[in-house]
Amino acid sequence: AQKVTQAQTEISVVEKEDVTLDCVYETRDTTYYLFWYKQPPSGELVFLIRRNSFDEQNEISGRYSWNFQKSTSSFNFTITASQVVDSAVYFCALSEGETSGSRLTFGEGTQLTVNP
Amino acid sequence: DAGITQSPRHKVTETGTPVTLRCHQTENHRYMYWYRQDPGHGLRLIHYSYGVKDTDKGEVSDGYSVSRSKTEDFLLTLESATSSQTSVYFCAISESVARVAGGLNEQFFGPGTRLTVL
Numbered sequence: 001a002q003k004v005t006q007a008q009t010e011i012s013v014v015e016k017e018d019v020t021l022d023c024v025y026e027t028r029d030t031t032y033y034l035f036w037y038k039q040p041p042s043g044e045l046v047f048l049i050r051r052n053s054f055d056e057q058n059e060i061s062g063r064y065s066w067n068f069q070k071s072t073s074s075f076n077f078t079i080t081a082s083q084v085v086d087s088a089v090y091f092c093a094l095s096e097g098e099t100s101g102s103r104l105t106f107g108e109g110t111q112l113t114v115n116p
Numbered sequence: 117d118a119g120i121t122q123s124p125r126h127k128v129t130e131t132g133t134p135v136t137l138r139c140h141q142t143e144n145h146r147y148m149y150w151y152r153q154d155p156g157h158g159l160r161l162i163h164y165s166y167g168v169k170d171t172d173k174g175e176v177s178d179g180y181s182v183s184r185s186k187t188e189d190f191l192l193t194l195e196s197a198t199s200s201q202t203s204v205y206f207c208a209i210s211e212s213v214a215r216v217a218g219g220l221n222e223q224f225f226g227p228g229t230r231l232t233v234l
Contacts (some may be wrong), residue, residue, distance in 0.1 A: 004158075033221060045159075045206065045225035091158060094176060103149075103174060104208075104223060106158035 002027045004094050013082055014115050021077040021110045023092030029053075034068065034075045035093040035104065045091075051075060082114045083103035119143055120226035122207050123160075128232045132158060135194040138227050139207030141187075142202060148190040149208040152201075159206065165190055197233045205229045 003026040019115045025034065025076055036048040049059060051068050059066045063080045089111050095106040120141035128180050129135050139148060147166055151174075153160040161174030163182040179201060181193045194201055208223040 035222060037225075043204070044227050045208075046221050056170060092201045093159075103161050103164060104151075104159070106160070108156060108158045 002032075002094050002096050002105045003031075004092050004105055004107035006092055006110050008110045009108070010111045010113070012115065013083060013111045016081050017114075018078060018080050019039055019082050019112065020116075021079075021090050021092075021112065023075045023077065023107060025073050025075065025092070025094045027073075027094060027096055029096040031075050031096075033095045035095070036066065036075075036077050037091045037093065037106075039089040039091065039109070041088070048077075067104075079112075082112075087112060087114045119216075120207060120209055120224060122205075122226040122229050124172070124229060125227065126230045128234065129197050130234050131198055132196050135197050135231065135233075137192045137205055137207075137231070138193070139190045139226055141190075141209050142189060143209060143224075145210075145211050146208040147210040147212070147223075148184065149210075150180070150190065150192045151206045151208065152203040153206060153228075154203050162192065164168060164207075173177065188194045197231075199233050201231065203231060 005024045032053045034051045036049055038046045048067055056068050065078045067076045089109045090110045092107045095104050123139045138144050141197045149164040150162040160176045160194055163174055163175055164185045165171045168184055174187045183191045206228045207226040210223045212221050
């Protein structure tokens with residue numbers, strides 16, 4: 001069975017600090033997909049990124065970057081120069097390639113608080 | 117933003133009453149999902165649909181049923197609501213699924229429905 005672990009329940013930083021959110025996953029499939037979602041205080045879920053298991057290139061989007069390492073089954077998310085608007089709950093999720101419906105298994109989320 | 121609406125957005129009901137939540141999409145996506153979000157559990161899949169009248173169970177399907185008579189609508193029904201079903205319910209849609217190579221399988225979520233069962 002697939003599983004996603006986000007060991008950091010809460011993180012608090014001061015604005016402009018860099019912060020890394022950890023995500024460790026378990027799967028038996030050789031083809032799978034990893035995702036990050038953001039849930040701001042308003043409650044909606046915002047899609048941030050999708051990564052395929054066969055593409056280990058790291059990705060950068062503005063202040064956001066993602067480090068995918070199959071050797072350690074990790075898909076970590078770094079926010080550079082954090083801002084107050086980054087305060088949210090961040091979820092990592094996994095979808096196995098062979099199952100129907102592309103069901104997502106979510107981690108429990110990391111609450112990030114960026115203080116001014 | 118993906119065109120996904122959920123209704124109602126908030127509902128308070130009593131134990132034992134039936135409740136139906138509606139998810140409506142304007143994206144014409146084939147796949148639709150219902151999740152519930154509870155503290156300490158992240159989001160968990162209740163049911164999903166891979167086409168009109170085609171549905172399957174997720175990991176927490178007990179006490180829930182779904183129906184999809186049109187591409188754009190996916191209904192979640194609690195036949196007899198219990199206090200353990202107090203939660204925030206999210207609908208999601210996706211254009212494709214993981215097993216389709218190169219498919220756009222990211223899911224986009226609706227705004228959520230907060231359900232309280234007294």
